[in-house]
Amino acid sequence: MAIEHDAAETIFDENDVVTTDDVPLLEVEGLTTSFKTEAGRLVAVDDIDFTVDSGETVCIVGESGSGKTVATESVTQLIKQPPGTIGGTVRFKGQDLMDLTEKQLRSIRGNEIAHIFQNPQEAMNHCYTVGWQITEAIQIHEDVSKKVARARGVDLLDRVGIDNASARFDDYPHEFSGGQKQRIMIAMALVGNPDLLLADEPTTALDVTVQAQILRLLNDLQEEFGMGILFVTHDLGVVAEIADRVIVMYSGKIMESADVFEIFERPAHPYTQALMKCLPERGGDQRGGIPGRLPNPTNPPDGCRFAARCEHATEDCEVGEQPPQIEIAPDHHVSCIYYGEGYDSSVVRDAELEAANAPETEANR
C-alpha cells in the first residue's frame, strides 16, 4: 500500500499531466466520512470504492441522505473537519489527495478539480457582477492582465451558452435566470481547465427544458475537453441521459455499480430493481415509491443496509457486515448475499423487469 503510494507520488511530481493508462483519473478507495453529532457518530459514507476515468461520466444515484453529496465533497475535502472526519485514499492522477496540505488542495480544487452545486443562487456572490467574479477567478489561477482575463471570461460565457456574452458580462447574478446562473457556475468551474468535474445535482432546481440544455452543454463540454465528470443525481432519467457508469448508493454504502446499460437493463441488486420499478416508463408499477425509509445513520443495522426494505431479505442478510462487492459481469459489482457462494442468484434476479427492458424490446416500442 505504502509503496504503491510512493510510486504514484513520483509520477505526480515528475509531471502532473502524465497519467499512465492504468492509473484512473480519480481512484477512491475505502472512503469513509463520518460526523460527530449530538446523537453520536454518524457515518455518512462508509468504506466505498470507485473510479472515474478521463472523458467518462460517472453518476452516483440514491435517495436523499444516502451520502451522495458527502461522498463527492469528501473527494476534495470540502467537508468541514471537524465535525467531519474523512478516511481512506483518494488518488487523483495517482496522487493521494489526503496527503496534501490545505493550500495544495485549494489550488487543486479550483484548477484541476471543479465543483458545481445544486443551488446556483447560493454559490454566487450577489454583490459583484458576474464578469467581475469570473475575471477574479481567472486571475487567481493565472497571472494575466485584466483585459485578457475579461476576453477569456466572455469567451467562456459564450461557450456555456450565454447569449450576447459580451453585453451581459457586467450584469449582476440576480439579473440572470436560474438556468443561466447554472451555466455561469459551469463557466466558472471551467476557468481552470479542470480534468475532473464534480457536479452535485446541478439541474435539480431547474425546469426540465433548462435541465435538458444544461445536460447537453455538459456533454458537449466533455467531448471538447475530455474531462471526467462525477455527477450526483437522484433522477434516473438524468442518469440514463448522461451516464457512462452508474454507482447506486444506499445509506452510505455502494449497492451496485456497473455501466449504464447493465444498470438499466439488468439491474442485479434488489435496491436498484426497486428504483427501476418506480419508473412507469420502464414497466414499473410501484407508484407509491419504495415502502419504508433509510436506516438511522448514527446506528445502522448489521448486515445489509437495505434488509429492512428488501423483499428477498433472509436472516443471513441481517448479520455481519454489508455483503462484499461481487463482480457478476465484467465491471458489474453487486453487494448482495445472493450473488455469493452457496446462494442462488436467480432468486433476486428480476426476469420480468429484465425482459421488459431488454434493448430489443425497447427498440420495438
Added chain:
Amino acid sequence: MTEPILSVRNLKKHYPLKKGLFNRQVGAVKAVDGISFDIAPGETLGLVGESGCGKSTAATSIIRLEDPTEGEVVFNGGGRAGATRREDGTHPNDVTKFNKRELKRFRRDAQMIFQDPSSSFNPRMPVGDSVGELLQVHGMKNRAQRRAIVGDLLERVGLSADDYDRYPHEFSGGQKQRIGLARALVLNPDFIVADEPVSALDVSVKAEVLSLINDVQEEFGLSILFISHDMSVIRSVCDRVAVMYLGEIVEIGDTDEIFADPQHPYTEALLSSIPTPNPRIRGEGIELTGTVPSPSNPPSGCRFHTRCHKVIQPDQLDLEQEVWRRLLDFTQYVEKGEFDIDDIRETVTLDDEHDPTEEELKEQIRDEYDLPMTLTDASAEQVLNEALDNLVTDNEAAATEQLTSEFTTPCAETKPDYTTHGDGHRSSCLLHDEYAEAEVALSDD
C-alpha cells in the same frame, strides 16, 4: 352535462410596474393574461409550465389571495350549485366579486396547499393549533372539539394525534406537507389548490405524499387544481392538464392524450425535455433555445414564436426548419441591438494577427450564430449575404431593415386561436389553424 365546480374565464392578473418619484405606472407585468378552463367535481386539473410562466399567480388569483385584474372565477361548490347568471350578466358565484361575508364562506369550501413546507407553518405555534385555527376562525369555540377533530385528521394523513402539540421544526418536510394537507382538509372543502405541493420534497417522500393526496381526493371527492413544473408528477396525479406559457394556456386536454399526442409545439418540447430513463435513447429531445421572455413585454402574435422549433416560414421561403429557426434568432439579435461587430472583429483578430477581411468577418458571424455558409434557399441567401455585408461595414440599421423585412413569420403577426382536437382537447397554434383551413378547403371541393 354536469356543472363544473370551478369555471375560470379570461382571468388576468397584471402587476403594475412603477417607476420614479410619483410611482407612475410605466407598464405591467402580465403574469396571467387571459386563461380559461373548467374543473369538474372530483377532477384533478394539472397546471404545468416553466418557472415564471404564471402558475402560482393563477392559483392565488383563483383562490382570491390576490385580486385578479380582470375575468371571472365561478365557483359552484359548497352548496352553490345550480345558480344562474343575473340579468346584468354577472354570476352570483363569481369569486372575484364576493363580498367579505361570501368570501369567508368561500374559504370554507376552497383551500390551498403550499409549496414550501418549511415556511408554510407558523414556527411559533404548535402545528395542531395552526390546523385548528381554521376551525376557530369559522366559529368553532369548543377547544376540546377542535382538538379532537384535528387529532383525528392528523391520524388520517398518517401522523399521530399526539403530534398536535409539536412545533413545525420538529417535523420533516414530508411530514409537514402531510400536515399542510390536513390544514387544507380541516374545513371539509370541495376544492383544493395545490401549488407545487411536492417539489420541495425528496423523490421517495414525494411519491408517498402524492399517493396520500390521491387517496384523500378519492375518499372525499375533492376537486384539485394541481400546479407543478414536474411533468412526471402531473402525469401521475392529474386527470387533465393545462400547459401554460407566458401567462397563457397553450394547450389543455386529458393527461393521457396530451402525453401521448401533444398538439402544441411547446407541449411537445416540454415533454421531450423530460429525460427518459432509457440509456439507449439519448439526446433526442427537442431543444428549446433561449429563455422565457419577460412577461412585461411579451412577444407579439404567438408568444412562443421566439423559441418555437416549428415556427412557420413565409410562403416564399423554403429552408430547413432548423436553419430557419437560427436565422430568426440571428434576426432577433440584430434587431434588439445585441449584435456587436466589434466583438466579432476582436475574436477574429485574436485568432490570427492581421486585420480581418470582410469575408473572414462574415464567416465568423455565420460560424458564431450557427448559420450555414450558404443557405439552401437562394433568395434567403441573397438577403442574408447583403445583410452581413452591411453588418461588417458597420451599417447595422440597413442590415436590420433587410433582415426584419425579409425574414418574417406569420407566428409573430397573428395570434393563434384555439383549435379543438376533440373532447375538450384544445391548443393554440397557427399550424393547427392552417391544418384546419386546409381541411375546410378540402371539404369545400
Added chain:
Amino acid sequence: MATQKPTKFDQVDWDNLTGSGRFKISINMKLLLVTGVPVLLLGLYDHFLVGDREATFVRLGEDLGLSSQFEALGLDFNPTSVDILFVFTIFLFLWYLVLPLYQNMRMTKYYWKEFKRNRPAVISLIWLTIIFVGGVLGPFFVAMPEQDLFAAYQPPVFGSIDQVHVNQCVGEISDGRCQGTWEYPLGTTRGGQDVLAMVIHGMTVTMQIAFITTMIVAAIGITFGTVSAYAGGWVDEIMMRFVDIVLSFPTLLFFLLILYIYGAGLGMFILVFGLFGWGATARYVRSKALSVSEEEFVKATKISGAGTYRIVRRHVVPNTASSIITQLTLIIPGFLLAEAQLAFLGIGDTAVPTWGQAISSGRNAIDFAPWIVLVPGMALFLTILAFNFLGDAILDALNPEAEAESEK
C-alpha cells in the same frame, strides 16, 4: 343530538354551528389588570393628591385611616413617578414576557437549550439578573448613600490610600497609608458616600432607564411599525416620512434645551428619550412585519378566512417578536450611555444617584482614589456589554427556522 359534538372534520355541520362569540380575556391580561391598575392608580393619586413634600404612603395611610397599620409595617416610602412607572413596567414584563415563557415550557426549554450554547450570553444574563434584582430590592435594604465628610476617600477593602488624602481613617493606618475596611467594602467618595450603596442605587436607576424607556419605545415603535406595514399605500408613506423626522430629531439637544429652560430630572430624561427614540424600532418592525407577511404561513392564514387583526396578533407579531426583542435589547445601551454622559458633564439630575453621577464625582480624584470612577465605571461597562451580548444571543436562540435548516 346536539350534546355529542362531532369529532371528525367531515361531520361538522358548519351552517348550524353556533359558537358563543364571547370575548375572552387571557390570563396575562387579567394579571396585568389586577396588578398594574392599582399601581397606575397610585401613580395618579401621587401626582394629583399628594403634596411635593409628603411621603406618598404616609399620606395614603392617613387617607385610608390606616396610619397605624402602615407605620407598623414600615410603609413610609415616597416613590417618585418614575418608581411607580418602573413597577408598572416590571409587571408588564412579568405577565407578557416571563409568564408566556412559563406557559410555553416546551418552547422555552428549546430556546434555553439554544441560548445555553452561548457562554458570554449566559454570563451576561446572570449579570443583568444581578443588576435587576439588586436594582429592585437593593433600595429596601441599603440606605441612600449619605454625606459623611469624616469618612471621605476611604479605600475599598484590601485597598489602601495615602494618609494625606483622608480626613479620618476608619480602618488601620500602617506605613502612612489608610487601609480599607468592610464598613465600606468598595470605599467612599470625596463626600464620604459609600460607593457600594451608590452602585446599588445606581442599579435601580439603570434598570428604570432600561425598562421604562424601552417600554415607551416598544409601545410606540411596534404599533407604528405594524400599522404602517399593514396600512400600506400613502398612509405607509406618510408614516415612514414621519419616522425619518423622528430619526433625525436631535434628541440630546432637545433635552438640553428643556433642561436649561425648565430644569429636568430623570423622569424627563426617560420621557424625552423614550418619545424620540422609537424611530429605528418602528422602521425595523415595519420591515420585519412586511417580510413575515410574505411567508407562506401568513398566506395560509389569510386563506383560512381569518381577519387582519388575527393575522397580525397571532402570526405576524409573535414572529417578529424575537427580532424586536433583540433590537430593543440593543438600543438600551444607547440610553444608558447617554445618561452617563450627561451625568458626567454635570448636567444630569444630581438628586438621583446614577452611575454616571458616581463616575463624575470621582473624576478629580482619579489619581489617588481611582475606585470612585472604576467601580461604577466597570458596572456601567459590563452592563452595556451584557445587553449587547444578550441581544445577539436572543436572536440566535429564538429562531427555530435557522436551526431546522442547519439540521437538514
